[in-house]
Amino acid sequence: MVVLGSVLRMLLLWSLVETHYGATAEQRPRLICHYTTWSQGRANPYSYRIEDIPGDLCTHVVYNFVGVDVEEYELTTLQREIDIVQNGFGRFIDLKKRFPDLKLHVAVGGWDHGGAPFSKMAAYRNRRQKFVKSVVEFMARYSFDGLEIVWLYPGSVERGGTPNDKDNFYYLIDDLKRAFQRAEQPWEVAIQVPADHTRFEIGYQQDALCEIADYVHIAGYDLRGSWTGFADVHSPMQNRPHDQGNYRGLNVQDGVESWLSKGCRPENVILGVPLLGRTFLLRNSQQNALGSPSSGPGPKGQHTYSEGYLGYFEICQKLKEPNWRMRWDPIGLCPYAYRGTQWIGYENATSLEEKVKWVTSKGLAGIYAFSLDLDDYRGKCGEAYPLMKSLHKLIENQAKPDSGIGFGIDREIFGY
Ligand SMILES: *[C@@H]1O[C@H](CO)[C@@H](O)[C@H](O)[C@H]1NC(C)=O
Numbered sequence: 001m002v003v004l005g006s007v008l009r010m011l012l013l014w015s016l017v018e019t020h021y022g023a024t025a026e027q028r029p030r031l032i033c034h035y036t037t038w039s040q041g042r043a044n045p046y047s048y049r050i051e052d053i054p055g056d057l058c059t060h061v062v063y064n065f066v067g068v069d070v071e072e073y074e075l076t077t078l079q080r081e082i083d084i085v086q087n088g089f090g091r092f093i094d095l096k097k098r099f100p101d102l103k104l105h106v107a108v109g110g111w112d113h114g115g116a117p118f119s120k121m122a123a124y125r126n127r128r129q130k131f132v133k134s135v136v137e138f139m140a141r142y143s144f145d146g147l148e149i150v151w152l153y154p155g156s157v158e159r160g161g162t163p164n165d166k167d168n169f170y171y172l173i174d175d176l177k178r179a180f181q182r183a184e185q186p187w188e189v190a191i192q193v194p195a196d197h198t199r200f201e202i203g204y205q206q207d208a209l210c211e212i213a214d215y216v217h218i219a220g221y222d223l224r225g226s227w228t229g230f231a232d233v234h235s236p237m238q239n240r241p242h243d244q245g246n247y248r249g250l251n252v253q254d255g256v257e258s259w260l261s262k263g264c265r266p267e268n269v270i271l272g273v274p275l276l277g278r279t280f281l282l283r284n285s286q287q288n289a290l291g292s293p294s295s296g297p298g299p300k301g302q303h304t305y306s307e308g309y310l311g312y313f314e315i316c317q318k319l320k321e322p323n324w325r326m327r328w329d330p331i332g333l334c335p336y337a338y339r340g341t342q343w344i345g346y347e348n349a350t351s352l353e354e355k356v357k358w359v360t361s362k363g364l365a366g367i368y369a370f371s372l373d374l375d376d377y378r379g380k381c382g383e384a385y386p387l388m389k390s391l392h393k394l395i396e397n398q399a400k401p402d403s404g405i406g407f408g409i410d411r412e413i414f415g416y
Pocket residue numbers: 326327328335336348349350351
């Protein structure tokens with residue numbers, strides 16, 4: 001114990017020294033930006049191209065998405081036209097010419113892709129091996145720096161999963177990690193995981209996953225939506241009085257704390273924040289407080305084109321129209337707004353600041369923002385990228401060694 005203790009102390013002191021004398025890029029808090037290929041299809045001026053990515057605001061950018069081929073069990077493109085014909089992968093990697101410090105990752109999976117292809121591929125060792133081999137070839141061919149697995153969700157039967165996914169997900173990440181090591185490449189393996197406690201038990205070997213993955217990205221959003229039958233913000237920080245039953249604990253802090261309590265080290269955990277709002281139709285326009293009954297999703301946005309969902313750039317313009325009431329959830333620490341039977345729960349610079357402060361106090365590795373094309377990127381409500389710029393500023397301030405806050409390491413030393 002004594003020996004272990006002093007080894008730990010040395011390691012901690014060593015990281016302290018490293019932090020104060022020339023922190024490497026690796027130790028700087030991360031601000032990971034997600035780029036979505038489909039946003040280039042929007043009508044102008046909203047078409048969002050790879051060349052639009054503000055590489056100076058991010059430490060990492062993630063290309064969304066590639067997928068799993070369910071017949072070959074290999075990594076596959078989901079949008080051949082964009083990725084290959086228009087040279088999306090190549091142009092994405094070319095961002096390094098303009099932003100030499102930027103790290104570029106690729107995400108596999110996503111909501112539309114679903115869980116079934118992962119479930120089938122990960123079920124057998126030979127299929128996993130085939131997949132992993134194709135990943136190694138892909139990473140080498142395009143020179144990505146890392147891979148993020150977005151399996152939504154292992155063990156989720158209604159999304160084509162099986163109870164075996166829980167073990168198989170772990171085996172998959174283990175196989176990927178070993179293959180990258182064998183290839184003697186610095187490629188990272190990150191996993192995107194839910195903050196939703198109802199999903200942990202059925203799909204996640206939380207402790208083992210945290211040990212093996214380089215980074216665990218916890219999605220701190222979409223925790224409420226038109227499917228829940230009441231109007232609410234979707235990324236609340238803590239329990240509010242109206243959170244009962246399954247909704248108790250369904251919030252950012254409890255979700256992250258659960259992963260930490262399972263043994264995840266804070267310096268490997270990233271909190272995901274949304275640049276989108278969730279919209280509702282109220283049953284009764286007179287009943288508009290948090291948790292009021294809703295009858296369904298709000299209408300499609302003109303550009304994001306999906307019911308119950310709006311990008312911040314759509315929300316900020318909508319809220320300029322007359323008669324919107326803007327409110328603040330004082331416990332969940334998120335803004336919401338309503339007019340008549342329309343109701344929107346979203347994030348603004350103030351709620352994002354609350355999240356960064358909390359992430360800093362927990363010593364987490366940083367933030368990921370989903371996604372660049374949902375911020376006010378054309379500056380329709382003021383300066384362009386208001387949310388990304390404010391996240392960037394907050395994260396930069398935390399990164400300064402003399403800011404007195406630091407991301408975690410200093411506080412661990414003092415508490416030792
Ligand atoms: C965020 O929304 C709340 C509630 O409307 C408001 O009080 C606050 O000023 C907003 N923050 C910013 C930066 O706009």
